[in-house]
Amino acid sequence: MTTVEERNYKVIGTRPIRHDGADKVTGRAIYGIDFHLTGELWGKILRSPHAHANIVRIDTSKAEALPGVRAVITGRDLPVAADMEIDDGETSLNTMHLSNNVMAHRKALYRGHAVAAVAADNQHIAEDALALIEVEYEVLPPVLIGRDAMKPDAPLLHPEQTTKTMAYRFDPGTDTGDKSNVAGRTEMRLGDVDEGFKNADVIVEREFTTNWVHQGYIEAQNATVLWNNDDSIQVWNSSQGTFNQRQLMAEILKHPVSKIRITPQEIGGGFGGKIPVYLEVPAAVLSKKSGRPVKMMMTRAEVFEGTGPASGSQMVCKMGATRDGKITAAYAELVFEAGAFPGSAVGAGAQGMFTTYNIENVLIHAYDVVVNKPKSAAYRSPGTPQTCYAAESVVDELAKKLGIDPLEFRIKNAAREGDRRADGVQHPIMGNTECMEALKATDHYKSDLGGPNRGRGVASGYWGNAGMPASCAVSINPDGTVSLAEGSPDIGGSRVSLAMMTAESFGIPAEDVIPSIKDTDSIGYNGLTAGSSTTLRNGVAIAQVAKQAVDLMRARAARLWETDVDNVDFADGVFFSKAESELKLTFKEMAGKLMETGGPISTAASVAPRGAGPSFSTHMVDVEVDPETGKVEVLKYTAAQDVGVAIHPSYVEGQVQGGAAQGIGWALNEEYFYDGDGRMVNSSYLDYRMPTSLDLPDIDAILVQVPNPDHPFGVRGVAEISIVPPLGALANAIEAAVGVRMQELPMAPHKIVKALWDKESESNGAG
C-alpha cells in the first residue's frame, strides 16, 4: 500500500473566520443584482408556453413600438452557430445546441425555452413589451420520459438526429443512421458478466426511476452586459466559471475571447447549475442593439423552467453474489433524459455506479436520450446519485438475502488500492474502506433504533473529482501580509481555504492573507468552480507561487546578510542563516525590507494539476415511517467521507452536511411535476419541496483523512461526493423500517403508502 507523508501543519486544519464573512453577514457583499451601470436597461425573456412546437412566425413590431423599449431580439439576431463540439463542464453541448438553447431558432423544445428578448427602460415596460410579441406556434406532441422517447414512433425533437455508439461524448463514434431521440449510447465492460452471474448463488435484479430535480440555489441567474462601441464586451454575473463562460459566449457570438471580459460577482449557490450560459448571450445582443448596458435576472419560475436541472432516469440494475458474500457480477442499463439537447451525465453515472466495489465482471449500457424538458446540467456529482441509488439498493437486497450485515457486506466487497474500476483504471490510494470502518466504529452503528417502524440504512458512493487548470498570483506587502489574486468564484469557502494554504506556505496567520477573485483580464486561466476542484487545483498553484516568492526573499536575506543564497533557508515563517544561527528574520520582518533590498516581490503561476484523487463516502441514516401517511422522519444521520486533508474542517463538514441535506431532499421530496402537455406545475419553492432545517436532524460528519499523495497539501475534492450515498441510504432505511423496496424517487408519502397497500394486498392474496 502506498504511504503518505505525515505533515504537521500550523494553519491547515484550523478554523479561522472566512475572509468574506463580514460582508456576507452584514449584507454588504456585492451580488450580480447589486451591480449597476449608468444608463442600464432591464432585459426580459419571452419563453415558450409549449413543450414542443415549431415556431412559425414571430412579430416583434408592436413591442418595438412601445415607448421605453430599446431593443427586441429573437434567434435570428444570433450568429448562425457552427455544428461544433464543446465541453460545458460535466455535461455538454455542441455550439449549435448551445446557441439554440439560449434562444430558440426554429423550434421550441421545452416549456420555458427562450424565443425572444426585450430591453427596456425598466422591468415593467419590458414585461409589457413581452406581452406584445406575437408568436405563432405549430404545437407538436411532446415526449417527456426517456423510455417513451426511445420508441420508434416517438415524436422526434431533432428530426435529423441519428443514434451514435460512442465511447466519449464527442467522438464521431459509429453512426447507426437510425433517426431517433437516442443521441448516444455507450457501454463499459470489464471481465465476463455472463460468467460472473453463472458463479453467483444469489442474484437480484430491479428497475428504478428517478425524477428531475433542481440544484435549488437561492440566487437566480443574473447578468449585466455592456457591448462597447469598440466591440469589447463586459459582463458582470453570477457563474461557476468566468473563463468557461467567456469561452461559451465567444462560441455563440463568434466573438474573440480577448474581447470579452467577465467580472465575477458573489454567487448565491450553483451546485453545477451555474456552469452554462443563459442570460449572458441575449443581454449582450440586446446591449449591442440598444447601445446601452442591459441587466437581466430570472424569476424563480424561469430558474426552474429555463435552466438545467439534473436528469431523470430509468435504470435496470442486476447484481449477483456468492453465498459467502462476494459480489461476482454487476449489470446495468441506464437511460438518462438529457433534456432538449444531447449531453446528460449518463457517462459519469455509469463510471461511478459500481466503483465503490471490487467487481471483476461488470457491464453497463448507457443511453443519452433527448426529451421535451430543459437541457439538463450538472448537479453535484452529476449522474452518480441516480446510479448509486440503484446500485446501493440492490447491494442492500443482496446482503439481506445472504443474511449479512449491510455494512459488513460492503466492507467485504469494497474496492481497495490497486483494484480495477469498470473502465479498467486501477484505484489509487483512497479511503473507501476507511469510511466504512469509521461508520462501523460509531455509537450510531451500535445504537438501538428505539421503536417500531424504524429502520437503518447504509449506502456508499464514489466520485472521481477533477483537476482543471488554475492561475494564482501573490504580492508580498510591506506589513508582512500577502495579497492573493485568484480567479475561481467562491461558492463554498474557497477564499479561506486558498488563503490558509498560502498562509501555511509563508508561515503566517490565515488572517494575514488577503484573497481576491479577479476578472478574466486580470488573472491567468482558471477552470470552473466545479468538479470539487477549486481548492485542489489552486493549492497546486499556491505551492508554486509561494516557493517562487520564498526563493526571491531568501535571495534578499542573503543580500542583507552578505552571504550566498544557498546559506539562507526558510522554515516555519522564519528566514535564517544556516551558517550563523543569530541571523534570522521573520517573514513579516523580511517583507518590510524588500524595498531596500531590490524592490517589491510578486509571483504568479499557472498550473494544470493531475492526480485529483477520488472521493469515497459511506452514510448511515435512521428513519421512522408513519405507515398511515407514508411520511418519513429522518431521525439520525452520520456521514463518513474521505476528505484527503481537511484544509478548513468547518467548511469541509459543511460540504458533507450540505450534500447530505440535498440528497435527503432528492430522496424524499423533490421532483419536477409535469402535466401531460409538458408543463411544470410546481415551479416555485412553495410547491417544489426542498427540505428545511425542520425536516433534518443534525448530520454528523466524520472526516476521514487519507491524504492525496499527488497534492502538495494532500487535498482531494470534498464538495460533491456527499450527495451520492443519501438516496440509497434512505431507500434502504425505509425498506428496513416497513419492508417495502422503493424503486422510484422521490420516495414521497403517497408512494410509500401505495407500496404498503400493495404489499398488504400481496400478502392477503398469498394468504
Next chain:
Amino acid sequence: MATVWIPSPYRDLAGGAQTVVVPGATVRQVTRNLDAAHPGFWERLVDDERDRIRAGVTVVINGISVGYALYEPVGENDEVHYLPAIAGGATQPYGSGIQ
C-alpha cells in the same frame, strides 16, 4: 511498450481485445501507433483540426488523469486509458480553438 486499455465500445476495432501493447514515447505517438495497428482510433480520439485529444476524452496514465495532454510523455511500462472526461463539474472548454 505501453499497455493501452481499449474502451469497450471500440474493442471490435482491436479484435475484441481489452488491452493492447503499443510503442510510443508520448500520448500522440501511442495513439498513432494504436491507430496504425487497429485503424479507427485516431479519428475517434484526436481532433486533428485543433491538434488535441478530443473534447470529452481524458487520458489516464497509470491511474493519473493527464487531461487532454496529447504530448504527455508515456513511459516504457505505462498503462494508458482513454476515458470519458466526465469528472464533476469538470471537463474544460479550453480546447475549442477560439483565442
